[in-house]
Amino acid sequence: xxxxxxxxxxxxxxxxxxxxxxxxxxxxxxxxxxxxxxxxxxxxxxxxxxxxxxxxxxxxxxxxxxxxxxxxxxxxxxxxxxxxxxxxxxxxxxxxxxxxxxxxxxxxxxxxxxxxxxxxxxxxxxxxxxxxxxxxxxxxxxxxxxxxxxxxxxxxxxxxxxxxxxxxxxxxxxxxxxxxxxxxxxxxxxxxx
Amino acid sequence: xxxxxxxxxxxxxxxxxxxxxxxxxxxxxxxxxxxxxxxxxxxxxxxxxxxxxxxxxxxxxxxxxxxxxxxxxxxxxxxxxxxxxxxxxxxxxxxxxxxxxxxxxxxxxxxxxxxxxxxxxxxxxxxxxxxxxxxxxxxxxxxxxxxxxxxxxxxxxxxxxxxxxxxxxxxxxxxxxxxxxxxxxxxxxxxxxxxxxxxxxxxxxxxxxxxxxxxxxxxxxxxxxxxxxxxxxxxxxxxxxxxxxxxxxxxxxxxxxxxxxxxxxxxxxxxxxxxxxxxxxxxx
Numbered sequence: 001x002x003x004x005x006x007x008x009x010x011x012x013x014x015x016x017x018x019x020x021x022x023x024x025x026x027x028x029x030x031x032x033x034x035x036x037x038x039x040x041x042x043x044x045x046x047x048x049x050x051x052x053x054x055x056x057x058x059x060x061x062x063x064x065x066x067x068x069x070x071x072x073x074x075x076x077x078x079x080x081x082x083x084x085x086x087x088x089x090x091x092x093x094x095x096x097x098x099x100x101x102x103x104x105x106x107x108x109x110x111x112x113x114x115x116x117x118x119x120x121x122x123x124x125x126x127x128x129x130x131x132x133x134x135x136x137x138x139x140x141x142x143x144x145x146x147x148x149x150x151x152x153x154x155x156x157x158x159x160x161x162x163x164x165x166x167x168x169x170x171x172x173x174x175x176x177x178x179x180x181x182x183x184x185x186x187x188x189x190x191x192x193x
Numbered sequence: 194x195x196x197x198x199x200x201x202x203x204x205x206x207x208x209x210x211x212x213x214x215x216x217x218x219x220x221x222x223x224x225x226x227x228x229x230x231x232x233x234x235x236x237x238x239x240x241x242x243x244x245x246x247x248x249x250x251x252x253x254x255x256x257x258x259x260x261x262x263x264x265x266x267x268x269x270x271x272x273x274x275x276x277x278x279x280x281x282x283x284x285x286x287x288x289x290x291x292x293x294x295x296x297x298x299x300x301x302x303x304x305x306x307x308x309x310x311x312x313x314x315x316x317x318x319x320x321x322x323x324x325x326x327x328x329x330x331x332x333x334x335x336x337x338x339x340x341x342x343x344x345x346x347x348x349x350x351x352x353x354x355x356x357x358x359x360x361x362x363x364x365x366x367x368x369x370x371x372x373x374x375x376x377x378x379x380x381x382x383x384x385x386x387x388x389x390x391x392x393x394x395x396x397x398x399x400x401x402x403x404x405x406x407x408x409x410x411x412x413x414x415x416x417x418x419x420x421x422x423x424x425x426x427x428x429x430x431x432x433x434x435x436x437x438x439x440x441x442x443x444x445x446x447x448x449x450x451x452x453x454x455x456x457x458x459x460x461x462x463x464x465x466x467x468x469x470x471x472x473x474x475x476x477x
Binding site for chain 2: 093132170
């Protein structure tokens with residue numbers, strides 16, 4: 001979700017690695033088939049439940065000269081959640097958890113990018129879930145920016161990891177039996193516009 | 194078997210139901226003893242809404258103000274319904290209650306479902322209007338029979354049980370628990386009235402309990418995949434008082450309660466069966 005920030009990180013990395021090609025903010029569109037937001041939660045202290053959202057959309061910009069000015073705006077279709085077990089997916093879509101009929105979307109908008117390494121950064125953004133907006137910070141790694149041989153346009157790939165407390169967003173049902181802390185994992189691919 | 198009672202109390206479903214059932218017993222006794230007199234007896238009715246609110250908090254925690262989601266709004270709907278009941282209990286001989294009972298479900302729906310009207314889709318609007326009619330019918334029937342023995346709270350109890358089962362079948366566990374909490378809270382209140390009626394189903398009791406019940410029911414219809422058809426069948430419960438009054442056995446000491454029990458339970462059982470058979474089959 002801090003993919004946008006990832007974009008910012010990408011911008012930083014690109015600026016350092018290839019200053020000769022530095023440009024103004026470069027816009028990317030989320031490549032939907034190759035982007036996924038996944039999560040794990042602890043259940044009863046016994047196992048981790050793995051899940052993901054299959055529908056992620058949005059765009060981000062990468063400013064290679066001024067990475068902090070990079071931005072991202074991602075939207076996740078909450079009804080696209082799946083965990084590999086249909087009955088559990090239905091429950092997760094209910095008002096007990098993601099309440100998808102009342103809150104069909106989750107949004108992430110970047111607010112800050114702090115470089116932490118050659119290809120890494122901490123990306124902070126505002127996550128809106130269940131009508132509550134809170135800052136979330138992700139550790140983002142730029143995997144690569146490469147030219148697509150077919151389209152001759154750049155592709156930007158990022159991985160992001162982070163955690164959040166679901167109760168911060170009002171998702172308090174069965175906190176305890178199902179952990180409050182949720183581990184996030186994002187794999188983001190962007191197509192240069 | 195060692196430690197089994199503790200394991201049972203760890204279960205949030207059992208805990209909320211037990212809490213919701215026990216609290217009205219305590220609250221009604223404390224309110225009556227503390228306040229005393231007629232006002233104390235009427236105030237005992239708040240026990241239902243208070244027990245529901247505490248059960249809600251035990252299930253979902255304290256909601257923010259202003260609340261964001263319908264689930265969070267339900268606790269405030271119960272509290273506002275309770276306050277409305279307090280006001281109406283004091284004004285009972287001075288203001289007509291029926292118009293309030295007609296408007297109040299509409300206010301609840303407007304708060305819960307206004308987002309549904311963003312696109313002004315005819316189906317969404319029709320659904321809200323039908324829900325409003327259903328809510329007005331429930332409040333009206335409870336008002337009509339609130340002074341007739343324990344008919345009104347019994348209808349709330351049975352409706353709460355049916356709603357709980359339908360929500361559970363529809364994968365809405367917390368709403369199922371909240372509906373069970375309404376039933377348990379009303380059941381706790383009814384225990385004080387057994388074998389002899391001690392507390393009337395005052396406006397406080399009626400508006401507190403019915404607001405919680407309608408808030409939960411409307412949220413199930415608007416925001417879950419639980420069967421609305423099954424919930425519509427549940428409305429038959431609120432016709433039980435009317436039907437009972439027209440039965441030849443209604444004034445018999447044994448057969449009267451038995452007949453009422455059958456009339457009030459039948460829609461609940463039909464509704465649960467409908468929810469079960471209409472529910473989509475899981476492919477897993």
